[in-house]
Amino acid sequence: AVPLVPRAGDATAEERSVLLANRAACHLKDGACSLCVADCTSALELVPFGIKPLLRRAAAYEALERYALAYVDYKTALQVDCSVQAAHDGVNRMTKALLEKDGVNWRQKLPPIPTVPVSAQTRWSIPSAQAPGANTPPATAPQGKQALSPFTPFPDQTAAGMERARTLKEEGNELVKKGNHKKAVEKYSESLKLNKECATYTNRALCYLTLKQYKEAAQDCTEALKLDPKNVKALYRRAQALKELKDYKSSIADIKSLLKTEPKNTAALRLLQELSRA
Numbered sequence: 001a002v003p004l005v006p007r008a009g010d011a012t013a014e015e016r017s018v019l020l021a022n023r024a025a026c027h028l029k030d031g032a033c034s035l036c037v038a039d040c041t042s043a044l045e046l047v048p049f050g051i052k053p054l055l056r057r058a059a060a061y062e063a064l065e066r067y068a069l070a071y072v073d074y075k076t077a078l079q080v081d082c083s084v085q086a087a088h089d090g091v092n093r094m095t096k097a098l099l100e101k102d103g104v105n106w107r108q109k110l111p112p113i114p115t116v117p118v119s120a121q122t123r124w125s126i127p128s129a130q131a132p133g134a135n136t137p138p139a140t141a142p143q144g145k146q147a148l149s150p151f152t153p154f155p156d157q158t159a160a161g162m163e164r165a166r167t168l169k170e171e172g173n174e175l176v177k178k179g180n181h182k183k184a185v186e187k188y189s190e191s192l193k194l195n196k197e198c199a200t201y202t203n204r205a206l207c208y209l210t211l212k213q214y215k216e217a218a219q220d221c222t223e224a225l226k227l228d229p230k231n232v233k234a235l236y237r238r239a240q241a242l243k244e245l246k247d248y249k250s251s252i253a254d255i256k257s258l259l260k261t262e263p264k265n266t267a268a269l270r271l272l273q274e275l276s277r278a
Contacts, residue, residue, distance in 0.1 A: 017046040021053040028056055028063075031196035031227045036060040049120035051080050058090055059162070063197045064228060067097045072113050079116035165195035172203060181207040198224045202233040209240055217241040230261050236268055243271070248278050 024039035040057035044050055058073035074090035081087075098106040172187035188204035191197070201224035208217035221238030224231055235258040242251035255272045258265060 013046045017043040017050060017053070020046070021050060021056065024053060024056045024060075028060055029195075031063070031198060033060040033063045033198055034228050037064075049076065049080050049114075049116050051077055051084065054080065055084070055086055055090075058087075062090065062094065063199055064231075065199050065233075067094050067101065068110050070094050071098060072111055075113050076116060080120055161194045165191045165197065165200075168194070169197070169200050169203065172200075172207075176203070176207065181210045185211070196223070196227065198227040198231055198234070201227075202231065202237060205234070205237045205241070209237060209244075212244075214241040214244040218245065230257075232258055232262055232265070236265075236271070239268075239271060239275075243275060243278070248275055251275055 020039045020043035024036045024043065027033070027036035027039060037057055037060045040053035040060070043053040044057075054073050054077040058070045058077065061067070061070035061073065071091065071094035074087045074094060077084055077087040078091065098110075102109055168187050168191035172184040172191065175181070175184035175187060185204055185207045188200050188207070191200050192204070201220045205217045205220035205224070208214070208220060218238050218241040221234040221241065224234035225238070228234070235254045239251045239254035239258070242248075242254065252272065252275050255268050255275065258268045259272070262268065
């Protein structure tokens with residue numbers, strides 16, 4: 001429906017923004033996080049500070065392990081509506097992740113958090129007479145009570161499944177830290193049944209590498225790259241698996257693809273040297 005909407009007038013911009021946000025929700029459910037980010041960004045360019053595209057883009061950034069950007073979107077969403085529990089939970093998760101990743105000075109590395117104008121903060125309680133679907137309740141309305149318009153074809157029905165998948169992934173992460181990779185594989189596998197997420201595939205691939213199940217590791221990385229074609233972890237871990245499978249040509253190709261994104265990645269440069277001698 002997106003390309004069929006005429007691109008003229010304020011109402012059209014809002015209609016198109018809602019359509020993009022809905023398509024982003026589908027991408028997020030399918031695990032196509034990069035596509036979700038693109039659609040949410042386009043939606044926010046049309047209607048700045050929309051709560052749904054902010055939350056969906058934050059979830060996609062989180063799945064892509066781009067925690068600083070996810071944090072900014074979750075914080076921005078809270079400026080729009082401070083009652084959104086999903087945004088509070090997201091901020092807490094990202095704070096923990098960034099603290100582990102960057103240490104106590106993690107806030108210094110954050111991108112700027114935009115200031116939401118008062119008009120955007122009150123938009124969700126003031127229906128627009130011009131915009132079809134503008135009286136749709138915010139994302140925080142209880143499930144089963146949302147009034148659907150022609151431009152919001154379905155409510156968010158996968159929140160429980162997404163949260164369960166995230167919990168299973170975190171349990172897998174804890175098992176990896178304890179060195180129990182076999183049990184972690186089980187947790188990641190359960191998580192992937194609920195949500196095909198790039199980071200979960202790359203985490204399970206790491207376990208398979210440790211367990212010397214190289215074909216499975218390569219396959220998981222391939223699935224991750226379908227969701228995020230430039231994912232550095234997926235490229236590196238598939239290269240490692242292919243090296244062990246003696247497919248040196250394909251392994252080198254993955255490392256070269258990785259280096260286009262991160263030309264100074266020392267681990268990748270080291271592996272490329274090893275492959276050149278193989």
